[in-house]
Amino acid sequence: MSEQSNQSGAGGPIKRLFVKVGVLPFFLLGALVIFTALSSKFLTGQNLVNVARQSVYLVLVSMGQMLVLISGGFDLSVGTAIALTSVVSASAMVFFAGVFPDAIWLAVMLGAFMGFGAALLVGLVNGIGVAYFDVSPFIMTLGVSSVGAGLALFLTGGVPVSGLPFAFGDTFGFGRLWGIPVPVLIALLCIVVMWVFMSRTRLGTQIYAVGGNIKAAHLSAINTKRTLMLAYMVCALIASLTGLLLTARVESGEANLGGTIALESIAACVIAGVSLRGGIGRVENVVLGAFFIVLVQNGMNLAQVSSYMQMVLLGVLLILAVIFDQLRYRIIMSGR
Amino acid sequence: MQTTKLVETRGLTKRYPGVLALNGVDFDLKAGEVHVLFGENGAGKSTLISMLAGANTPSEGEIVLNGEAIHFGSVADAQAKGIYTVFQEFSLIPTLTVAENIFLGWEPMKGPFVDHRAMRRRAREMFEELDFPIDPTAITASLSRAQQQMVEITKAFHGDLSVLILDEPTASLTDREVDHLFGFIADLKARGVGIIYISHRIQEFQRIADRVTVLRDGAKIGTVAIDETDEDALVEMMTGRAITEIYPTIARNPGEVLLKAEGVTTPGVSPASLEVRAGEVLGIAGLVGSGKSRLFRAMMGVAPRLGGTVTLKGHDITHAPTREIIKAGLYYLSPDRKAEGLDLAKPSNDNLALNLVMGGTGVSKAGFINWKTVRAESAKIADYVELHEGYRAKLVSQLSGGNQQKVLFGKCFGQDADIYVFDEPTVGVDMGTRAALYLLIKALAEQGKAVVVISSDLPEVLHLSHRMLVLAHGHISAELSGDEMTEDTVLKHFFDESGVTA
Numbered sequence: 001m002s003e004q005s006n007q008s009g010a011g012g013p014i015k016r017l018f019v020k021v022g023v024l025p026f027f028l029l030g031a032l033v034i035f036t037a038l039s040s041k042f043l044t045g046q047n048l049v050n051v052a053r054q055s056v057y058l059v060l061v062s063m064g065q066m067l068v069l070i071s072g073g074f075d076l077s078v079g080t081a082i083a084l085t086s087v088v089s090a091s092a093m094v095f096f097a098g099v100f101p102d103a104i105w106l107a108v109m110l111g112a113f114m115g116f117g118a119a120l121l122v123g124l125v126n127g128i129g130v131a132y133f134d135v136s137p138f139i140m141t142l143g144v145s146s147v148g149a150g151l152a153l154f155l156t157g158g159v160p161v162s163g164l165p166f167a168f169g170d171t172f173g174f175g176r177l178w179g180i181p182v183p184v185l186i187a188l189l190c191i192v193v194m195w196v197f198m199s200r201t202r203l204g205t206q207i208y209a210v211g212g213n214i215k216a217a218h219l220s221a222i223n224t225k226r227t228l229m230l231a232y233m234v235c236a237l238i239a240s241l242t243g244l245l246l247t248a249r250v251e252s253g254e255a256n257l258g259g260t261i262a263l264e265s266i267a268a269c270v271i272a273g274v275s276l277r278g279g280i281g282r283v284e285n286v287v288l289g290a291f292f293i294v295l296v297q298n299g300m301n302l303a304q305v306s307s308y309m310q311m312v313l314l315g316v317l318l319i320l321a322v323i324f325d326q327l328r329y330r331i332i333m334s335g336r
Numbered sequence: 337m338q339t340t341k342l343v344e345t346r347g348l349t350k351r352y353p354g355v356l357a358l359n360g361v362d363f364d365l366k367a368g369e370v371h372v373l374f375g376e377n378g379a380g381k382s383t384l385i386s387m388l389a390g391a392n393t394p395s396e397g398e399i400v401l402n403g404e405a406i407h408f409g410s411v412a413d414a415q416a417k418g419i420y421t422v423f424q425e426f427s428l429i430p431t432l433t434v435a436e437n438i439f440l441g442w443e444p445m446k447g448p449f450v451d452h453r454a455m456r457r458r459a460r461e462m463f464e465e466l467d468f469p470i471d472p473t474a475i476t477a478s479l480s481r482a483q484q485q486m487v488e489i490t491k492a493f494h495g496d497l498s499v500l501i502l503d504e505p506t507a508s509l510t511d512r513e514v515d516h517l518f519g520f521i522a523d524l525k526a527r528g529v530g531i532i533y534i535s536h537r538i539q540e541f542q543r544i545a546d547r548v549t550v551l552r553d554g555a556k557i558g559t560v561a562i563d564e565t566d567e568d569a570l571v572e573m574m575t576g577r578a579i580t581e582i583y584p585t586i587a588r589n590p591g592e593v594l595l596k597a598e599g600v601t602t603p604g605v606s607p608a609s610l611e612v613r614a615g616e617v618l619g620i621a622g623l624v625g626s627g628k629s630r631l632f633r634a635m636m637g638v639a640p641r642l643g644g645t646v647t648l649k650g651h652d653i654t655h656a657p658t659r660e661i662i663k664a665g666l667y668y669l670s671p672d673r674k675a676e677g678l679d680l681a682k683p684s685n686d687n688l689a690l691n692l693v694m695g696g697t698g699v700s701k702a703g704f705i706n707w708k709t710v711r712a713e714s715a716k717i718a719d720y721v722e723l724h725e726g727y728r729a730k731l732v733s734q735l736s737g738g739n740q741q742k743v744l745f746g747k748c749f750g751q752d753a754d755i756y757v758f759d760e761p762t763v764g765v766d767m768g769t770r771a772a773l774y775l776l777i778k779a780l781a782e783q784g785k786a787v788v789v790i791s792s793d794l795p796e797v798l799h800l801s802h803r804m805l806v807l808a809h810g811h812i813s814a815e816l817s818g819d820e821m822t823e824d825t826v827l828k829h830f831f832d833e834s835g836v837t838a
Contacts, residue, residue: 202703205693208682215676219638221662221694221751279681332681333733 019331021285022273023324027317028292035299042302055294056187057242058264062272062290063194063283064238065265070198071231072211072278073130073137078239078265080148081119082258085243087152089115090161090253097165104165111168115247116240122148123236127229145262152255161253172248183245190238195283207231211278260311267318268293270325277329293317340402342367342499342530343388343419347397350383350554357383359554360397365499365530370521370544372562373534375551375574376766381534384551385501388532389421390414418498422488422505430477435459437476438491462490466520481625482513489520500524501532506540510623511831518544536793538567539827550574575767582771583799586778589615590802594786595635595666595755599644602627602634605810607644612755612786617777619801620790621826627810628790629671632757636661636668649754667753669744671760671790673737677744680733684723684743687732688714691750714750721746722772738769745776755786762796774800794823806830 017025035042061078068075093111100106122144129140175182198204206227209217218224239258246257272289274281296317300310343365350358358380365371373381386392388399390408398405401417408414411421428437435456444454459472468486476484485505492500502521506514521531521544533545541548541562548565550557550573557573575582591614599607605627612618622628633639635646637658645654653661662668670677678687689710693699698709718728721742727735732743741762748756758777762770777800781787791797797804803817806829814829 196704200705200707202693202699202705205690205705208686209679209690212679212682213676216670216679217690218658219636219662219668219670219676220691220747221659223657223659275681277681279679329681332731 015331018324019328022271022328023321024272024285024289024292027271027321028288028295031292031296031299035296035303039299039302042299047298047302051295051298052291053181053184054298055291056181056183057246058261058268058294059187059287059290060190060242060245061239061258061261062265062268062286063190064235065262066269066272066274066281066283066286067198067207067231068137068235069266069269069274069276070211070278070281071207071228072214073228073231074141074266074276075126075232075235076138076141076262077122077126077145077148078235079258079261080145080152081122081236081239082243082246082261083152083255084118084122084148085115085240086247086257087156087161087253087255088118089244090164090247091155093165093168094161094163097163104167108165108168112244115244116237119236119240119243120233123233124229126236127232130232131225131228149255156253156255158255160255162251164247164251164253169248169251172245173251174249183249186241186245190241191283191287198283203227203230208279211280213279260314263318264293264314265290267314267321270318270321273325273328275329276322276325340367341365341400342402344400345384345388345397346400348384348387348394348399349396350380350387350392351395356554358387358394361551361554361556363549363556363559365532367498367528367530368525369546370525370531370533372541372545372548373532373551374536374538374541374548374570379551379574380554381551382503383554385421385503385532385534388414388419388499389423389501390419391421415494418496419501420492420497420499421501422485422492422503424503426484426488427491428476428484428487430475432476433472434470434474434476434479434487435472437487438462438472440491442494459490462493466490466493467516482509485509485517497524497529499530499532501534503534504536505533506535506537514540538570539823541567541570552576577767582767582774583796584771584774584778586617586781586800586802588617588802589782589784591615591784594649596647597631597635597644598647600631600634600641600646601643602630602639602641605631605634608807608812609644610805610812612788614754614786615781615784616803617781617787617789617801619797619804619821620788620807621794621797621804621830622792622807623830624792626807626830628805628807629759631807632668632759632788632790636666636757638668662751662753665752665754666757667748667751667755668757669748669759669761671763673740673744677747678732678740681731683731684718684728684735684739684746685711685714687743688717688746688750691747692717695751697750714746717746717749720749721776736766737764738766741765741769741773745773753785755788756780757788757790759790760792761789762791762793794826798823798826 032043041047065075065078089111092114093107096107096110097104126141126144129135130137172182177185206217206222207230209220209222210224210227214224243257247253268289269281269286270276271292272285274286297310300313341364345361345363347360347362348358349360361380361384363384373384375381383392387394390411390413406417429440438459439455444451444458456472463470463472468490470479470483470486476487479487505517509517524531545562547559547561548570549559550570552574593611594614595612598609600609601607608631620628630639634641637656641654645652647653648661648664648666651664653664674680692710692713693705697713698706700706723739723742723746727739732740735743761777762773765773777787777789789797789800798821801821803815804821805812806814806816806826808830816825
């Protein structure tokens with residue numbers, strides 16, 4: 001019943017689109033127009049394929065981030081989960097490759113599992129803190145991200161872990177199957193699984209319910225604590241998968257992987273209409289949101305915007321997206 | 337002698353998109369009178385006073401103060417003209433001291449600094465003058481609701497008070513506090529202050545009101561002098577129908593005891609024992625804060641469980657998690673549909689679907705959902721609770737209170753249950769919807785389910801229940817059934833400890 005909302009008159013088609021899917025279509029259109037004008041190389045098939053390939057990592061992390069956002073929290077420690085996975089899995093692979101020199105794939109698998117394990121621990125701690133001790137997600141994941149980053153640096157002494165099995169990088173970093181890069185295939189598989197999970201399973205429905213109104217969820221026989229734990233752990237797991245793919249791409253275990261990905265993934269989600277208040281968000285839009293962020297970065301590179309200025313613009317974009325999210329929420333809640 | 341009109345509204349109208357909240361209301365207040373505004377929730381009382389208080393601007397019509405038409409730009413504007421409103425939601429900042437709250441925005445200064453000593457002294461003087469026993473240095477959050485209300489009223493005495501608007505002032509007060517408030521209102525009347533008083537408690541009107549204006553659906557039904565009317569006539573004016581048309585007669589078929597509580601204790605409730613039977617409606621009455629809701633919340637595991645045992649169909653559920661209790665067949669309908677009942681940013685359909693999904697409807701063993709089945713079931717439920725088809729795909733936040741409550745009721749048909757606890761089932765709901773919801777309760781009870789109705793609305797409990805428990809100050813003060821269930825008897829037990837009756 002707020003005064004401001006009453007003044008917004010009848011809903012035109014643009015407004016209806018905005019209410020339905022959020023700010024993304026407008027941002028996407030704006031980016032396409034601006035960067036096409038700035039660089040002739042931007043709107044080419046080759047460049048767009050390139051962007052699609054580069055966006056794999058952000059798409060994955062953003063889907064995890066989306067889960068946590070829908071559950072009503074957010075995860076600043078996704079970058080740390082990536083770094084920790086990278087360092088732990090690389091170290092383990094190097095170690096096991098020495099132990100089983102004849103079974104390289106066994107070493108790769110063991111390394112990957114240890115990486116997953118490390119990230120799951122990050123998700124577990126986040127989940128316990130948020131669900132059982134009511135620590136605000138902001139503080140909890142910020143603290144955990146410092147702990148995890150510290151551990152990753154401590155484990156490696158700040159030096160990248162090198163000497164990974166070649167097969168690992170060749171397959172998961174640069175490999176192709178049916179002509180499609182392996183990371184893209186993995187991302188596609190994750191998108192499908194995630195879409196089914198969120199829209200077709202009881203657990204997915206529970207995550208929406210907990211984020212929408214946690215007390216109502218509790219009174220609808222939902223185990224809210226377990227649902228929150230699940231969100232943080234799946235988020236960490238997807239980040240971990242991303243960490244493995246990135247490790248394969250750079251062919252070494254690095255503690256500084258995923259430095260800016262927390263901010264980027266939150267931006268991707270919010271731009272894609274995931275509500276910061278929880279309960280609202282769609283997988284397909286988030287995929288597009290992540291693609292948009294990478295597209296903008298690519299466009300800025302082509303337009304020769306310096307990387308420092310890119311940081312500035314990314315921050316501005318995030319804040320703008322949040323402002324539009326607020327506007328949209330106000331329109332939704334006031335009805336019209 | 338003609339008494340002067342302090343405030344007058346002429347054709348006051350307020351339109352929201354799609355809603356006519358107030359429709360051409362003429363209202364006037366004389367100096368030294370108490371004018372009661374009476375009507376259901378959503379009748380337009382709050383809209384009317386929000387405009388008098390300056391919190392809202394009329395779409396049409398005018399407000400006349402002491403003979404001249406005025407426009408209030410803000411609450412501060414209205415206060416500067418001597419109109420002060422004590423809203424139901426207090427405008428106190430809980431973390432500040434009482435004195436700081438009273439002087440918020442009017443702080444006495446010593447040079448560039450706030451003079452805290454002067455502030456405390458003046459607050460103490462004001463409390464003495466009003467005879468309110470409150471410590472000005474106390475942190476506001478530590479006060480009882482009644483004391484907070486006194487602080488709120490005290491805030492009104494900064495300026496030149498000529499009109500005091502009280503919105504449901506006695507809703508959460510004990511009887512003694514009500515006496516004190518009424519004494520205070522009498523003093524104000526004597527000083528020539530005009531008082532607009534909003535209340536649902538019809539039994540109070542004889543004590544303090546001079547005139548009553550009844551609103552329904554945004555329109556004025558009439559203004560009557562209190563000497564020329566009685567309670568039944570007022571209720572009929574308010575609802576537009578006689579009482580007998582609203583409450584159904586529910587057949588009583590007491591079966592086995594389904595829910596049993598022995599010595600259940602929770603903060604604010606001393607050990608309480610009770611039995612709930614199948615085929616029977618058990619009413620729970622008591623004032624706000626009497627613990628009637630907390631007792632059941634503790635049994636549900638939503639409030640802390642400090643002691644006692646709870647047995648549900650022979651199984652001990654004393655320490656079971658809420659979800660297990662619900663799955664075992666005890667459903668609790670929250671009194672606060674916005675805070676803990678509904679997901680406001682989702683359509684009605686999705687809200688209904690949640691309970692169906694949690695109850696296992698349309699869910700495969702592996703946890704996959706067949707939305708077609710769920711949608712079909714939720715449509716059936718929506719039909720059953722008479723939720724209009726146009727509202728089903730709408731966001732719950734955009735529905736009226738009555739329709740929101742229908743959705744909330746619909747949620748309880750998503751999961752199988754044997755015992756339904758309805759906590760304030762019709763709060764903020766219009767009469768038409770009420771009658772529909774009562775029929776749902778009737779159907780449940782007559783199907784052999786056990787129904788508990790917890791309500792602060794005394795006529796509601798009296799008319800619906802076969803047996804009732806009255807709570808006062810956290811203990812069960814009476815169990816009544818049959819002819820014992822009269823308003824007078826119940827009221828007597830409301831104030832069991834203070835020993836005073838209304």
